[in-house]
Amino acid sequence: MALLGIAMFVNGIIMLYDPEFWYYAVPTVPATGPFNQHFLRDIGLIYVMIGAGYVTGIFFPAQRIWLWAAATAWLGLHGFFHLWEIGAGICGADTILKNGHAVYLPAVVGLVGIAIDVRERRAMKTA
Template identity: 45%
Template sequence: MTIDNNRAIAAAVVAMAGFNGVFLSANGLFMLIDPLTWYELVPGVTDTGFFNQHFIRDIGMIQLFLGVAFVLGMLVPERRIGLWAAATAWLSAHALFHFWEVAVGICSPSVLPRDFPAVTLPAILGIVLTLWAIRRSRSGQPVAA
């Protein structure tokens, strides 16, 4: 691989981890600070049940922790695999749950594209990032991007 390819890959890794870190942290903070506004503004949330500030704040804490895990993984490369894998496990389970709801008829398939940016995309990015970090570690390459 050339230096230019390595730089492009490093830039892509930083962009993906940065997106997950910033998006998840910001969403978590929003859920913690103003759960009612979050509930009313996020498309599709009002279709999932009544407003429950406690539940929204619980999930907000999870979202914040996930975002911090992606940021810490960028900053502390020797902890990257564990941080990203743990966060990705939750994100993947959450995305699969959305697909399950469609599969069993709880939701229509139209929810999948609507939910993609906030639910499925972070899981996909987490999977790509975690696999990249594992591959890099196994190949003996330096852990930094």
């Protein structure tokens, strides 16, 4: 979860610091519409918050489930939005493979981290 949090945080910092670089560095992004610095920085702030939530949850176990659930919910909804774009014909189905590591995998990792945390909490209660 630390790696996921750091990756999300760094992605957000790049989006904030140099949104044009980020826009052109991600091959599937230009196909979704013209460069919009304001929009990319807005999303960059979200990624910074998501990363901070994952990392903060590591150090504050009592709040972990809520921090990780909120971050994972956004990542999951983001993934569903990308699937909707494919269904609506905005993007081709090939974007699933192209975006998988950056769009779908983080949500899956978040879900797995939450599941492990819940399992460990239950095990501690029964021990």
